[in-house]
Amino acid sequence: MARNKYDIDETLQSEFNFEQLKRLYSYIKPHRKEMYFTVLLMIISSALGMFTPRILMKIMDDYIPDKNIRGVVTISLILMLLNLIIVVILRLKIHITTNLGQSIIHQIRSDIFNHLQELPFSYYDDRPHGKIQVRVVNYVNSLSDLLSNGIINTITDLFSLIFIVIFMLSINIRLTLLCLLGLPILMAVIFFIKTKQRIAWQISSNKSSNLNAYIAESINGIRVTQSFVREEENIKIFNSLSGKYSDAWMKAVKYNFLLWPAIDNISTLTTAAVYILGVSWITGDVKGITVGVLIAFTGYIGRFWAPVNTLASFYNSLLTAISYLERIFETIDEPVLVKDKEGAFEMPPIKGTVEFKDVVFSYEEGIPILNGINFTARQGESFAIVGPTGAGKTTIINLISRFYNLDSGQILIDGIDINEVTIKSLRKQMGVMLQDSFIFSGTIMDNIRYGNMEATNEQVIEAAKTVCAHDFIMGLEKGYDTEVNERGSRLSAGQRQLISFARALLADPKILILDEATSSIDTETEILLQEGLSRLLQGRTSFIIAHRLSTIKNSSCILYVDKGTILEMGNHEELMEKEGYYNKLFISQYDFLNKAPENQELCQQGAY
Ligand SMILES: Nc1ncnc2c1ncn2[C@@H]1O[C@H](COP(=O)(O)OP(=O)(O)OP(=O)(O)O)[C@@H](O)[C@H]1O
Known part of the structure; x- marks a missing residue:
């Protein structure tokens, strides 16, 4: 509150x-x-x-x-x-x-x-x-x-x-x-x-x-x-x-x-x-x-x-x-509550193993949001987090970048407690795309480069191509030099997401965090994007929150979270076999989408 x-x-x-x-x-x-x-x-x-x-x-x-x-x-x-x-x-x-x-x-x-x-x-x-x-x-x-x-x-x-x-x-x-x-x-x-x-x-x-x-x-x-x-x-x-x-x-x-x-x-x-x-x-x-x-x-x-x-x-x-x-x-x-601990050292180049050990967290004292989260994502694995709204998915991924302090427990990256390293050295090595894909006033090029200020124009364009943003950017009157307003009001929600997606990729992070990164992208673009995405996820540990389950079907591991607790954990096939929460969620989404005639064709193409 x-x-x-x-x-x-x-x-x-x-x-x-x-x-x-x-x-x-x-x-x-x-x-x-x-x-x-x-x-x-x-x-x-x-x-x-x-x-x-x-x-x-x-x-x-x-x-x-x-x-x-x-x-x-x-x-x-x-x-x-x-x-x-x-x-x-x-x-x-x-x-x-x-x-x-x-x-x-x-x-x-x-x-x-x-x-x-x-x-x-x-x-x-x-x-x-x-x-x-x-x-x-x-x-x-x-x-x-x-x-x-x-x-x-x-x-x-x-x-x-x-x-x-x-x-x-x-x-x-x-x-x-x-x-x-x-x-x-x-x-x-x-x-x-x-x-x-x-x-x-x-x-x-x-x-x-x-x-x-x-x-x-x-x-x-x-x-x-x-x-x-x-x-x-x-x-x-x-x-x-x-x-x-x-x-x-x-x-x-x-x-x-x-x-x-x-x-x-x-x-x-x-x-x-x-x-x-x-x-x-x-x-x-x-x-x-x-x-x-x-x-x-x-x-x-x-x-x-x-x-x-x-x-x-x-x-x-x-x-x-x-x-x-x-x-x-x-x-x-105003005290900086999330700050470097005395003696904090630079995070060594991240390889990508992320471990949550009994993580308990609350935004406000006495109202726990995460009640003991445990999992290990090994280097290069893609972890999807699903669950009902308000379950704690965004909270989990916000903690990996240390945007908040934990109440108790530990988050380890490559075996190092993230509290022990400097925040800057930690965040610099992560690619984060938050739910609110914020666009700053400036050119499209500047906005993508925000992810890595040293990137060359070619690298920016390459990142945009990978996330299928290049075509729509070239369609704008000045291409990459087109000025956008604060919040990107002249862009569609999907276009804004593609830009912040490219921004996250440009950092070439070993850990990639995507919170609803593709929720506003149309299904056809998403099919194209999937290919780029799977290429991109190779060799990186990734955490993806997506309501559209097709996006995460191929993840190494899916965490089903509700009320701040992991209720199920496993890959798509395992969880489908289990016939538990995930299975129910998947079937209900599939049924719902399949009933809409315009979605049937896309379902057959594998978009859902
Ligand atoms: N800044 C905040 N201060 C206090 N409570 C918060 C804050 N942000 C989130 N919460 C609460 O924490 C709980 C988990 O929120 P979170 O955003 O992690 O959910 P989520 O699973 O990502 O939901 P959604 O799918 O709707 O994005 C919710 O009950 C929410 O009300």
């Missing part, structure tokens, strides 16, 4: 997790030199900006009363120069930070994707693919603003604040203290909303994940949806999920929006207080407070609240980012 579905929220972390920020820093660390340089530039720019109100104060209090026009002109030129330097610094900062943000994001995205490549089938069995996708793309992108601007702006703004307070103090201590009175009020607001805001963002990220999971599922299942006229139902589900996401987002954003009005109100109140008290202090002849001082001071007050605003935004994006980081790191930390 899937651990997670599109309508089930993922669990939330209950605490603000500083560990995630520490880990985020490990991505920033390699770029710290550029970061320090940019912060330095920004500090210079902000320090330069601090001089403007002071210069204005000088004009108001000295040059204008003295009618010193030369002084005004000189000072104006200095101001222009300062602004020019600030603009150049800002341009440089934008350039550096954008590159920086993107490199960090690229690194995080690569780490998730690389890890996803390692994760076992069980990880993908357990959760909707849309929820995985949203982490790699959307969540990582959401960090972009924080990484490219947020951190640098915050450090710079902290310095700006310090400068501003120093400048303000240097002008007038009394007015400065009046202005700083607003800060504790702001702190109280932040403290009040912080936990609610974090949880709101976590919920919002969950809802977006659910929505993405459903969109991915709907796109994958669109053919079934349209066949069963389920469009309206789907739209309803989509609208409900989308609505929940919008509501969650609005709620989270509302907390963010609480901060800005709070800052605005506090800054307006303190500015008003500075004006009112400042004017009354000027008229009351309080020492050190002049018109110039008041004008310069209000200039600083404006600048004081701007960085406070940025810091509050940073705090908001930090909380949002933490809800995404939680998911991103969770994916990167």
Whole structure:
């Protein structure tokens, strides 16, 4: 059972997790030199900006009363120069930070994707693919603003604040203290909303994940949806999920929006207080407070609240980012359950003996799927596995490639326990054709070559010829260079199977695993294919699952499996003689097919 579905929220972390920020820093660390340089530039720019109100104060209090026009002109030129330097610094900062943000994001995205490549089938069995996708793309992108601007702006703004307070103090201590009175009020607001805001963002990220999971599922299942006229139902589900996401987002954003009005109100109140008290202090002849001082001071007050605003935004994006980081790191930390054991060695060139010894396996704890499987397939033998649907056939062959870990027992290849060797060296020597013959976007040639990246074009064509795929490929407009879409939607199911069949063969494996490899291939092609297939199986150990029993009649051994147990084992003749499960299955299939007039001719040809 899937651990997670599109309508089930993922669990939330209950605490603000500083560990995630520490880990985020490990991505920033390699770029710290550029970061320090940019912060330095920004500090210079902000320090330069601090001089403007002071210069204005000088004009108001000295040059204008003295009618010193030369002084005004000189000072104006200095101001222009300062602004020019600030603009150049800002341009440089934008350039550096954008590159920086993107490199960090690229690194995080690569780490998730690389890890996803390692994760076992069980990880993908357990959760909707849309929820995985949203982490790699959307969540990582959401960090972009924080990484490219947020951190640098915050450090710079902290310095700006310090400068501003120093400048303000240097002008007038009394007015400065009046202005700083607003800060504790702001702190109280932040403290009040912080936990609610974090949880709101976590919920919002969950809802977006659910929505993405459903969109991915709907796109994958669109053919079934349209066949069963389920469009309206789907739209309803989509609208409900989308609505929940919008509501969650609005709620989270509302907390963010609480901060800005709070800052605005506090800054307006303190500015008003500075004006009112400042004017009354000027008229009351309080020492050190002049018109110039008041004008310069209000200039600083404006600048004081701007960085406070940025810091509050940073705090908001930090909380949002933490809800995404939680998911991103969770994916990167997902344990690779099927991995090389310490001291694992390279699988020597496989000869082909495969032995199952008391293999017990379950996908989920407590629900055994295989209950002690025992058999030995010797080098070059072809083993067929038959049985009712859900019997455990695919599970048996998936274990040979070690796609899952066993609960107990052993699988030995040439006498070596497959747990003892590296997974890559094991899988490289096997040709596997899974039930879902997946086609990647690219050319037909690329798709077949997936089985052996070093294969030449001639080898690819040879493999295609062996599995009777060559003729239909040559019939496509560009032959082997014809582009196919992901999942091979422009190919028929049988054509897709032939391509993945060729792909499996190209690896020239000593062990060949074919799960329903020929189920969608028409019977006439299959008759042709049988010949190629029997040539191909020579010298290789093969495991074939086929519902069409004609395909496996000539196998060295047939395993009849039901409910995770081998009920019968032997070749076709032996099992037919036994008059047990296999015999019953064979006769019922033969009868069924023979009754259909169009099949009679093919039956006589031996296709069934
Ligand atoms: N990823 C999974 N997680 C949990 N249970 C699973 C998983 N895959 C298969 N099963 C269960 O394991 C049992 C055996 O499945 P398996 O795919 O091996 O059957 P099969 O004999 O190949 O069936 P079919 O002929 O229909 O392909 C089934 O009961 C199935 O429900």
